[in-house]
Amino acid sequence: MSKTIIITGGGGGVGRATAQHFLASGWQVGLIGRKSAALEETAAKNKNTLILPCDVTDETQVESAFNTAYEAWGRLDAVFNNAGVSLGGAPIDELSVDDWRNLIDINVTGSFIVARAAFRIMRHQSPQGGRIINNGSVSAYVPRWGSAPYTASKHAITGLTRSISLDGRPFNIACGQVDIGNALTDMARKMTKGVPQADGSIEVEPVMDVSNVATSVLHMANLPLEANVQFMTVMATNMPYIGRG
Numbered sequence: 703m704s705k706t707i708i709i710t711g712g713g714g715g716v717g718r719a720t721a722q723h724f725l726a727s728g729w730q731v732g733l734i735g736r737k738s739a740a741l742e743e744t745a746a747k748n749k750n751t752l753i754l755p756c757d758v759t760d761e762t763q764v765e766s767a768f769n770t771a772y773e774a775w776g777r778l779d780a781v782f783n784n785a786g787v788s789l790g791g792a793p794i795d796e797l798s799v800d801d802w803r804n805l806i807d808i809n810v811t812g813s814f815i816v817a818r819a820a821f822r823i824m825r826h827q828s829p830q831g832g833r834i835i836n837n838g839s840v841s842a843y844v845p846r847w848g849s850a851p852y853t854a855s856k857h858a859i860t861g862l863t864r865s866i867s868l869d870g871r872p873f874n875i876a877c878g879q880v881d882i883g884n885a886l887t888d889m890a891r892k893m894t895k896g897v898p899q900a901d902g903s904i905e906v907e908p909v910m911d912v913s914n915v916a917t918s919v920l921h922m923a924n925l926p927l928e929a930n931v932q933f934m935t936v937m938a939t940n941m942p943y944i945g946r947g
Contacts, residue, residue: 704750706775707923708732708768710758710816711785713740715887716837716915720782723916724923725750732771734758734785734816758785758812768819777827780923781820783813784837786855788889791848791898802851809855810862817866817877824875831874831927835919836863840883840935840943847898860933867932876930878922883937885912899942908938 707724711717712733721731725748732752733741745751752771756763772778786809789801817834824832841849842856859879866877884893886909893907914936922931937943 703777704728704730705779705923706730706732706771706777707780707782708734708754708771708778708820709782709784710734710812711837712744713737714744715889716882716885716912717782717784718744719887719912720784720916720919721751722746723913723920727920729923730775732767734764734767758816759807761815764815764819768823772823772827778820778823778832780833780835781816782835782837782919782923783816783820785812785816786837788852789849791846793848794850797851805851806855806858809852810858813859813862817862821866821870821873821875824870825873829874832876833923833925833927833930834866834870834875834877835922836866836877836879838863838879838881838933840881840937842879842881844943847900863933867930874927876925876927878931879933880915880919880922880931881933881935881937882915883935883943884909884941885915885936885938886910887912905942907942908940910936910938 709721712721713735721744724731730750732754734754735741738755741753754767756767836859838859839856841853842860845853863879896904896906899905918936
């Protein structure tokens with residue numbers, strides 16, 4: 703039987719690229735996102751796809767989506783916890799509390815709700831176990847200027863990854879994190895036009911094809927459960943991340 707994975711944020715960007723790579727590799731893929739039309743576009747009528755429209759911040763909708771997938775497949779092997787948003791760069795005093803709360807609700811609470819639903823199924827299925835892969839960011843280690851909400855959310859994802867890794871040990875549930883830097887999606891297209899640097903300058907930054915993320919996540923998912931990529935950083939080789947400034 704084909705392996706199964708649910709991918710959140712499957713309507714575009716990293717989620718779409720990763721979903722299509724898994725489908726091409728013979729996996730059964732469940733797509734979660736708020737816009738059914740975008741999910742259908744990702745699926746491209748592939749018969750191995752389940753369309754699971756829902757809001758990751760809504761516990762009831764997420765539980766229903768995961769139950770639908772489990773009933774269709776009889777097993778859940780992996781989850782790519784990918785859904786997230788960012789904010790335009792600004793100093794912390796120019797950011798609204800409402801925008802902070804909305805971002806944290808999606809990036810952190812949504813990731814918790816998804817991981818919780820996945821963990822429940824993986825703990826109780828037979829054979830027991832599975833793998834949760836969280837989408838972190840290089841911002842989980844080094845912030846950009848004006849990125850307090852996003853950076854805080856990605857630090858939280860790192861804590862969630864580590865906690866799930868410990869919680870999952872008795873149940874054969876692995877949890878890892880992919881930290882992405884400058885993959886060329888709509889979210890990162892601004893990098894090609896110039897973004898603020900630590901010294902206040904505006905510079906165009908190197909980017910990489912988003913397919914590099916998809917192949918990295920597939921590698922993580924294909925490992926046997928006795929092995930785990932705890933953290934993987936995949937980034938544009940020459941982006942300003944390593945070193946000062």
